Amino acid sequence: MSLFSYLFQNFGSIMQIAGIHALLSIEGTVLGAIVAIPFGLWAYRRPGVRRFAAAVAETIQTIPSLALLAILMIWLGMGNTTLVATLFLYALMPMLHNTVEGLLSVDPGLVEIAKGLGMSNRQALWRVQVPLASPIIITGFRMALVTSIGIATVGVFIGAEGLGSLIYGGMQVQSASQIFAGAAPAALMAIIFDGFLAFLAVRAGRRSLRLPRLHLRNSPSAQTPLKGDG
Numbered sequence: 001m002s003l004f005s006y007l008f009q010n011f012g013s014i015m016q017i018a019g020i021h022a023l024l025s026i027e028g029t030v031l032g033a034i035v036a037i038p039f040g041l042w043a044y045r046r047p048g049v050r051r052f053a054a055a056v057a058e059t060i061q062t063i064p065s066l067a068l069l070a071i072l073m074i075w076l077g078m079g080n081t082t083l084v085a086t087l088f089l090y091a092l093m094p095m096l097h098n099t100v101e102g103l104l105s106v107d108p109g110l111v112e113i114a115k116g117l118g119m120s121n122r123q124a125l126w127r128v129q130v131p132l133a134s135p136i137i138i139t140g141f142r143m144a145l146v147t148s149i150g151i152a153t154v155g156v157f158i159g160a161e162g163l164g165s166l167i168y169g170g171m172q173v174q175s176a177s178q179i180f181a182g183a184a185p186a187a188l189m190a191i192i193f194d195g196f197l198a199f200l201a202v203r204a205g206r207r208s209l210r211l212p213r214l215h216l217r218n219s220p221s222a223q224t225p226l227k228g229d230g
Contacts, residue, residue, distance in 0.1 A: 006177035014166070018185040021162035024080060024155070025148040025189075028087025033141055036092045040099025041125070050100055057093035065090070065151045069158045078159035083152060090151060091144035098140025102133030135205040142197035149190045153182070 007014065036057075043050045060068070069086050076082040106129045114124040130137075156164030166182030169175075 003177040003180055006175075006181060010181065014181055014185065017161070017163055017166060017182075018189065021149070021152055021164075021186065022189055024083055024160070024162055025087060025145060025152045028084045028152075029091045029141065029145045029148045031084070031088045032091025032144055033095055035088075036095035036140075037099050037137060040096050041103070041130070043096075044100045044103045053096060054093075054100075057096050060089050061093045065154050066157060069154065073158045080155075080160045082158050083155035083160035083162070086155075087148040087151060090147060094143040094147070095137070095140040098136050098143070099133070102136030102140075103129050105136065106132045131204075131207065134207075135201045138197060138201040138204055142194060142201065145197065146190045146194050149186055149193065153186055 039053065043053055063071075065086065068089065069082060072082045072085050076085055110128055110132070111124050114128045115121070119127065152160075152162050153164035153167060155162050156168045163182040163186045167179050170178030170180075170182060
């Protein structure tokens with residue numbers, strides 16, 4: 001069967017499987033973001049904690065995906081839960097790293113100015129540092145999601161759903177059309193998400209150039225006239 005005939009006859013089921021693949025990839029990445037980004041915001045001022053967490057996350061990253069799936073399968077069983085847990089673990093390193101690096105890249109002078117104008121540490125973090133670091137943080141999420149889409153194809157070996165089932169099924173029957181029908185949507189999905197998040201990072205970068213100045217300008221202390229003015 002030709003590629004186009006296979007795609008035409010199975011288009012609905014391929015799109016359904018691709019949708020499941022996307023949801024599993026997003027779920028694992030978002031769970032990683034929920035843990036890694038807040039932890040990065042807390043740990044970036046604590047070098048010891050930051051180095052330990054980075055070492056743990058980098059160690060997880062070095063474990064082959066199939067091996068990590070097999071290890072987690074022992075405790076979580078076969079299926080989508082194990083795949084999502086694996087994607088969650090792989091998502092931690094890029095988002096933790098980029099959150100910390102983004103915050104450390106902010107000019108300390110801007111933070112000191114914000115504090116001098118009456119902002120607390122928390123206000124300076126959310127009004128100055130996070131907006132400036134947001135492009136790098138989004139890039140970390142982008143890296144994690146694209147990686148998750150690729151790793152999710154391996155989930156077929158522990159009974160998870162997704163495009164890996166098409167690829168593996170095609171390998172079993174030696175059907176290049178079926179293999180391509182599984183690989184092409186995964187690649188296209190990664191390209192689309194990568195482009196969209198890259199666009200968001202650029203937009204966030206442009207906004208980050210304006211937001212801190214706006215907050216500093218609107219600070220109550222900045223609006224208070226000095227004695228002798230007027």
